[in-house]
Amino acid sequence: MAERKPLLSIRNVKKIFKTRDGELEALGDVSFDVYPGEFVSIVGPSGCGKTTLLKILAGLLLKSGGAIEVDQANFDPAREVGFVFQKALLLYWRKILDNVLLPVEILKMDRAPMKERARDLLKLVGLQGFEQSYPKELSGGMQQRVSIARALIHDPKLLLMDEPFGALDAITRERMNLELLRIWEEAKKTILFVTHGINEAVFLSDRIIVLSARPSRMVQALDINLPRPRTLEVRTLPEFGQYALQIYNSLEIR
Numbered sequence: 242m243a244e245r246k247p248l249l250s251i252r253n254v255k256k257i258f259k260t261r262d263g264e265l266e267a268l269g270d271v272s273f274d275v276y277p278g279e280f281v282s283i284v285g286p287s288g289c290g291k292t293t294l295l296k297i298l299a300g301l302l303l304k305s306g307g308a309i310e311v312d313q314a315n316f317d318p319a320r321e322v323g324f325v326f327q328k329a330l331l332l333y334w335r336k337i338l339d340n341v342l343l344p345v346e347i348l349k350m351d352r353a354p355m356k357e358r359a360r361d362l363l364k365l366v367g368l369q370g371f372e373q374s375y376p377k378e379l380s381g382g383m384q385q386r387v388s389i390a391r392a393l394i395h396d397p398k399l400l401l402m403d404e405p406f407g408a409l410d411a412i413t414r415e416r417m418n419l420e421l422l423r424i425w426e427e428a429k430k431t432i433l434f435v436t437h438g439i440n441e442a443v444f445l446s447d448r449i450i451v452l453s454a455r456p457s458r459m460v461q462a463l464d465i466n467l468p469r470p471r472t473l474e475v476r477t478l479p480e481f482g483q484y485a486l487q488i489y490n491s492l493e494i495r
C-alpha cells in the first residue's frame with residue numbers, strides 16, 4: 242500500500258475550544274493517513290476529541306492548527322464525504338425513501354434519477370419494502386441502516402462514522418458490523434470509523450488509531466492483519482485477542 246497516495250493526510254491537527262472558563266485543548270497533536278479503500282477505526286477515551294476530529298474532517302468545525310491534505314485529483318471533500326452520526330437523526334415527517342434522498346436536495350442534485358439509486362441503497366442495507374414507511378415504524382437498527390443509506394446516496398468516497406452503533410443492542414450491533422463490512426466491500430468505500438468498542442474495531446478494521454486522553458495524541462497505529470472477508474470465526478483466532486490486548490495496553494486499561 243506504500244506506493245499509493247493517501248486519500249486523506251492528517252498532519253499535526255490541533256483543536257482548542259474557547260470556552261467561558263478559558264481554553265480547552267481537545268486535540269493535542271494528531272497525525273495519520275487514510276488510504277483509498279481502507280477501513281480505519283479511531284478508539285480513545287471519552288472526551289479525547291474523536292467527534293471533534295470527524296467534524297473537522299467533515300468541514301463542520303475549524304481546526305486550530307496543523308493541516309489536512311486531501312488527494313484533490315481523486316477526491317472532492319465538499320461533495321464526496323458521507324457522515325453517519327451516533328443517532329440516525331431521521332426526519333420523522335418524511336418517508337424512508339425521502340429521508341435517504343435528503344443529501345440529494347442539500348447538494349442540489351437532480352432528484353429524479355437518484356430515486357432509483359435510493360431504492361437500490363435501501364436494498365443494499367436490507368430495507369427493501371420499507372421505502373414508503375415512516376421512521377417511527379422502524380426499529381433502531383433499521384433506522385440506523387437508513388442513515389447509512391442516506392450517507393451513501395451521493396456516492397461519497399469517504400464515510401465518516403461516529404459511534405454509529407453505540408446506541409444499539411448487542412445483537413443488532415453484531416448484525417450491523419457484518420452489514421457494514423458487506424457494504425464497504427460491495428460499494429468500495431473508504432471508512433473512518435469512531436468507536437469505543439475495542440473488539441468492534443479489531444473486527445472491522447485494516448488499521449486502528451489509538452488516541453490518548455485529552456489533549457489527545459496518537460499513542461498507537463495498529464495494522465490488523467486478519468483475513469478478509471471477516472467472518473464471526475475471525476474472533477476465535479488467537480491473533481484477534483492479541484490485537485485487542487495491544488489496544489487495552491496502549492489505553493492503559495489494566
Ligand SMILES: Nc1ncnc2c1ncn2[C@@H]1O[C@H](COP(=O)(O)OP(=O)(O)O)[C@@H](O)[C@H]1O
Pocket residue numbers: 258259260265267285286287288289290291292293294455
Ligand atoms: N463546541 C464545543 N465547545 C467547547 N468544548 C467542546 C465543544 N465540543 C467538544 N468540546 C470538548 O472537547 C473535548 C472533546 O470532545 P469530543 O470530540 O466530543 O470527544 P469524544 O468524541 O472523543 O468523546 C471534550 O472535553 C468536550 O467537552
Ligand SMILES: [Mg+2]
Pocket residue numbers: 291292293403
Ligand atoms: Mg464523540
